[in-house]
Amino acid sequence: MTELETLRHSAAHILATALLEIWPEAQLAAGPPVENGFYYDVSLPHRISPEDFPRIEEEMRRIVHAGQPFVRIQTGRQEAEKLALRGRLGALTERPVPSEFKLDILRGIPDEEAITLYQNGEFLDLCAGPHVKSTASVGAIRLTHVASAYYRGDDNNPQLQRVYGTAFSTERELEEHMARQEEAKKRDHRKLGRELELFCLDEAVGVGLPLWLPRGAVIRQELQAFLGDLLAKQGYETVFTPHIGELGLYRTSGHFPFYQESQYPPIPEPTAWESLEREGCRCAEYADRVKSGLVGGYLLKPMNCPMHARIFASRPRSYRELPVRLAEFGTVYRWEKSGELGGMTRLRGFTQDDAHIFCSESQIEDEVRGCLELVRTVLSALDLRDCRVRLGLRGPDLQKYIGEPALWEKAEAALASAIRQAGLAFTQEEGEAAFYGPKIDFLVRDCLGREWQLGTVQLDYNLPVRFGLSFTGADNREHRPVMIHRAPFGSLERFLAILIEHFGGDFPVWLAPEQVRILPISDQQLDYAREAAAALRHRRLRVSVDEKNETLNAKIRIAEKQKIPYMAVIGKNEQSTKTLSVRSRRRGNLGAMDLMAFAEQVDDEVSSRSL
RNA sequence: GCCGCUUUAGCUCAGAGGUAGAGCAACGCUUUCGUAAAGCGUGGGUCAAGGGUUCGAAUCCCUUAAGCGGCUCCA
Numbered sequence: 001m002t003e004l005e006t007l008r009h010s011a012a013h014i015l016a017t018a019l020l021e022i023w024p025e026a027q028l029a030a031g032p033p034v035e036n037g038f039y040y041d042v043s044l045p046h047r048i049s050p051e052d053f054p055r056i057e058e059e060m061r062r063i064v065h066a067g068q069p070f071v072r073i074q075t076g077r078q079e080a081e082k083l084a085l086r087g088r089l090g091a092l093t094e095r096p097v098p099s100e101f102k103l104d105i106l107r108g109i110p111d112e113e114a115i116t117l118y119q120n121g122e123f124l125d126l127c128a129g130p131h132v133k134s135t136a137s138v139g140a141i142r143l144t145h146v147a148s149a150y151y152r153g154d155d156n157n158p159q160l161q162r163v164y165g166t167a168f169s170t171e172r173e174l175e176e177h178m179a180r181q182e183e184a185k186k187r188d189h190r191k192l193g194r195e196l197e198l199f200c201l202d203e204a205v206g207v208g209l210p211l212w213l214p215r216g217a218v219i220r221q222e223l224q225a226f227l228g229d230l231l232a233k234q235g236y237e238t239v240f241t242p243h244i245g246e247l248g249l250y251r252t253s254g255h256f257p258f259y260q261e262s263q264y265p266p267i268p269e270p271t272a273w274e275s276l277e278r279e280g281c282r283c284a285e286y287a288d289r290v291k292s293g294l295v296g297g298y299l300l301k302p303m304n305c306p307m308h309a310r311i312f313a314s315r316p317r318s319y320r321e322l323p324v325r326l327a328e329f330g331t332v333y334r335w336e337k338s339g340e341l342g343g344m345t346r347l348r349g350f351t352q353d354d355a356h357i358f359c360s361e362s363q364i365e366d367e368v369r370g371c372l373e374l375v376r377t378v379l380s381a382l383d384l385r386d387c388r389v390r391l392g393l394r395g396p397d398l399q400k401y402i403g404e405p406a407l408w409e410k411a412e413a414a415l416a417s418a419i420r421q422a423g424l425a426f427t428q429e430e431g432e433a434a435f436y437g438p439k440i441d442f443l444v445r446d447c448l449g450r451e452w453q454l455g456t457v458q459l460d461y462n463l464p465v466r467f468g469l470s471f472t473g474a475d476n477r478e479h480r481p482v483m484i485h486r487a488p489f490g491s492l493e494r495f496l497a498i499l500i501e502h503f504g505g506d507f508p509v510w511l512a513p514e515q516v517r518i519l520p521i522s523d524q525q526l527d528y529a530r531e532a533a534a535a536l537r538h539r540r541l542r543v544s545v546d547e548k549n550e551t552l553n554a555k556i557r558i559a560e561k562q563k564i565p566y567m568a569v570i571g572k573n574e575q576s577t578k579t580l581s582v583r584s585r586r587r588g589n590l591g592a593m594d595l596m597a598f599a600e601q602v603d604d605e606v607s608s609r610s611l
Numbered sequence: 612g613c614c615g616c617u618u619u620a621g622c623u624c625a626g627a628g629g630u631a632g633a634g635c636a637a638c639g640c641u642u643u644c645g646u647a648a649a650g651c652g653u654g655g656g657u658c659a660a661g662g663g664u665u666c667g668a669a670u671c672c673c674u675u676a677a678g679c680g681g682c683u684c685c686a
Contacts, residue, residue: 039681047615147681148614155683159614162681190679194622203659203677262685332686337612338677340684350686441686453686491686522643549643557647571645581645589646 001033001130004168008033010070010131011141011167012040017123018059019044019163020092022052028090028125029101029151029160035449036181037166041149043101048161053143056163060141067136068120072129080106080115080126092122101151102126140174141167184447189500190343196505196562198496198513199344208341208348210493215513218542219499220492222511224329226609227353227488230377234370236327236355241307243331244298252466253306254402256293258435262334266290268297304330305436305460305485308356309467312481317471322481323359323367329492330354344497345452351492357484358469361414364482368418368440368457371486375442375455378488383611384502387444387454389424391416394438395431402436403462411459412438434485436462442490447501454490454498459483506585509565510606516543517564518580519555521571523547528575532568532595539599541606560585566602 001009012031015038019026023044031040042048048056080089081103087095089102106126109115118127120135132138143165151157168174185191193199198216205211212220228238247266250256255263272295276286289295301307308326317324331351340346357367379387393412394401401408415438419426426440433439439458443451460483463469470478489495499507509515516536520529529545536543546555552569559567568580573592580598582590593601 049616145680146615149682150613153682155613159682161615164681201678207677334685337684339612339614339682342679346685352686456686487686489686494686519646521645524643549641551642551644551649552646553644554648555646560647567646569646573645583646 005033006130007132007138007169008038008167009129010135011138011165012038013070013118013120013123013125013127013131014060014063014135014138014141015040015056015143015163015165016042016090016125017063017092017121018056020123021059022056024092024095025097027097027099027101030105034164036177037144037164039162039164041101041151041160041162043151043158043160048146048163050143050146057141057143063121064135064138064141066121067134069134070129070131071119072131073117073119075115075117077106077111077115080117083117083124084126088124089117089126091124137169138167139169140171141165142174142178181448187447187501187504188343189345189446189497192500192505193344193497196500196513198500199493201343206348207338208336208346210344210347210349216496218513219496219507219511223489223492223495224353226381227378230374231325231327231355234325234374235323236325239308239311239326239328241304241311241328241330242301243333244300245307247293247297247299249306249310250299250302251293253303253309253463254436254466255302255306256299258400258402259302262336263302264300264333264335266293266295266297266299268295272296300333301330302332302334304328304332304352304354305356305463305483306467308354309463309469309483312356312358312469313467317358317481319360319471319473319479322471323357323363324481325355325357327353327355344493345446347491347493350494352487353489353492354485354487357486358464358471358481359484360471360473360479361482364414364459364484365418365421367484368415368459369422371457371484371488372419372422372424372440374486375457375488379442379444379455381609382499382502384444384454384498387442389419389426390432390441390443391419391426391428392432392434392439392441393428393430394433397431400435401433403465407461407465408438411461415440415457415459434458434460436460437485439485444498446498452494452498454495455488456486456490458485460485506563507565508609508611509602510609512563512565513542514544514562514564515541515602515606516566516568517555517559517562518543518545518568518570519552519559520545520547521552521569523549524572525570525575528578529570532570532580535595536599536602539603541599541602556583568598 016028016031019042023046027043029041083089084099084103084106087097087099089099091099116128118125118129118131145164147162148159149162151160197213199213200211202211247256268290311326312324329351331349333349336346336348359367394408419440437458437460439456441453442455443453445451463483464481469481471481473479518529518533520526533543533545556567565585567583574581579592579594582593582598584590
């Protein structure tokens with residue numbers, strides 16, 4: 001634990017102490033430090049709201065001023081259990097009701113581990129520590145928000161109130177942190193997405209179904225073209241597949257029923273509807289039959305892989321043509337629960353920069369390495385260096401996965417070996433696999449510190465079996481290919497969200513929806529302004545002319561707020577000399593430039609995709 | 612889906628039981644301007660939706676929806 005984490009952990013204990021001073025009956029669960037601060041989970045009939053924060057904070061300040069030492073108490077398991085039964089753990093006094101969560105946590109601690117308690121003032125808690133010396137060491141502490149969480153993160157468990165706060169050793173650091181958080185909120189892609197007119201989420205269209213506005217569409221097309229160039233070089237072939245497919249296809253792949261709860265229900269054929277009507281089937285019964293897949297129909301595709309598998313199977317394949325790499329910007333639809341939707345990061349319809357590589361086992365390592373290389377190229381080209389890599393393996397609940405354990409072990413071993421070969425630092429996490437195979441994910445943080453999965457490389461021995469895929473080997477016998485699923489962006493929507501926040505809306509010129517805005521000083525210069533715009537457009541630059549009846553200062557201000565990379569001021573002088581007075585959003589006033597020289601310069605910047 | 616909070620003009624927000632307001636944006640007119648906001652004027656709202664309490668509801672109560680913060684799940 002770092003020093004700051006220790007301090008925040010102690011802050012959590014101070015929060016707990018304060019909560020108990022106010023509500024002695026509170027049942028405490030756990031209170032760890034987290035990314036930006038700390039929290040404590042508490043079960044309490046009173047609904048804690050931000051309105052309660054002032055009095056809780058006042059109580060906390062009092063505890064800090066009191067300078068209560070944190071005392072570490074080594075104890076026996078039975079002693080601790082007795083205390084918990086008497087309601088004394090996570091409490092200021094003994095209480096008539098046992099400390100249920102503490103008791104449960106205690107029982108979860110392995111036998112060989114020592115049991116320690118920490119006490120400050122009257123507050124006694126089951127806790128491994130460590131802590132700062134005394135409550136006075138926590139110089140600055142503030143509550144930020146309250147949310148809810150299930151005990152131990154399991155939705156079968158009781159729901160707790162989670163009070164979040166942050167703490168630092170000095171008030172100044174706290175103030176700086178709060179200011180940074182405020183700044184970060186200005187980069188929020190939901191805010192910038194609306195202000196810069198990149199996308200919109202319209203309830204009238206459907207929850208979680210995004211509309212890409214013209215300016216956002218420009219960015220998407222640039223991203224697609226950028227990736228398209230890389231894919232062509234790596235020997236990928238482009239395919240297109242429909243948005244819906246036969247239910248049977250997804251039975252074969254296992255999406256139905258393994259992935260059923262994440263899908264829109266099947267769409268039945270009109271004839272199925274009619275024949276059920278003839279049977280006198282009632283609505284509820286009909287709905288049941290559709291849901292359980294007893295009525296045939298189509299599924300809005302939740303993934304592209306089954307269709308790509310069918311493309312592979314569309315004719316006999318020879319070992320000579322492997323690996324077959326099929327790529328598609330495929331839009332998929334998933335039934336995300338309402339509470340988990342958010343901006344462009346969690347949607348019900350989104351587009352993956354998907355591809356499936358069909359190869360022999362001996363090609364796996366090279367191909368996976370190629371994929372990892374591709375993801376890294378993409379991320380570094382866009383300056384997203386701050387990411388971590390995770391190897392996702394099966395979890396303990398084997399019901400959630402398809403396929404033979406032997407194949408899983410092979411796949412997991414192969415991925416682990418490829419990732420090591422690539423020399424990437426990574427963490428290994430159980431329960432993070434896809435239902436058909438293990439995967440390597442690239443995770444980045446958004447402006448508020450939340451982690452999102454972008455790029456992914458997944459190894460799959462199972463779908464080829466389910467689809468009976470094969471190729472003819474050099475031995476003239478049929479062999480089973482292996483499938484690699486990979487998406488360097490992950491989804492274009494989520495990637496856009498992260499990009500918006502990374503650049504704060506100030507995109508590099510090649511991605512900027514509008515690259516140059518021409519600002520005529522008066523309408524005397526309109527003709528030349530339009531002429532100049534046309535010339536720049538000929539160089540395939542994205543240009544507009546601000547023809548509004550406004551002062552130059554106002555036009556500059558507007559362009560700055562819209563984060564246009566280049567402004568070109570045109571007045572009498574520029575008109576007579578056929579030049580532009582160029583102002584760069586990042587570098588300020590660059591002075592007069594020849595029109596064509598300027599076009600050339602911007603063109604270079606665009607084609608080199610410089611940042 | 613669950614818990615909490617929120618929802619008033621395109622955006623940001625005031626309005627706390629007596630029948631809706633500001634700034635910005637939009638539109639019009641005047642001004643024709645040299646590197647981050649010219650001036651004046653105009654239009655715009657079944658106060659998220661539905662129900663209830665009340666003589667009277669943006670305001671109080673209930674239900675629903677969406678958004679936000681989390682949890683679980685995931686690109």
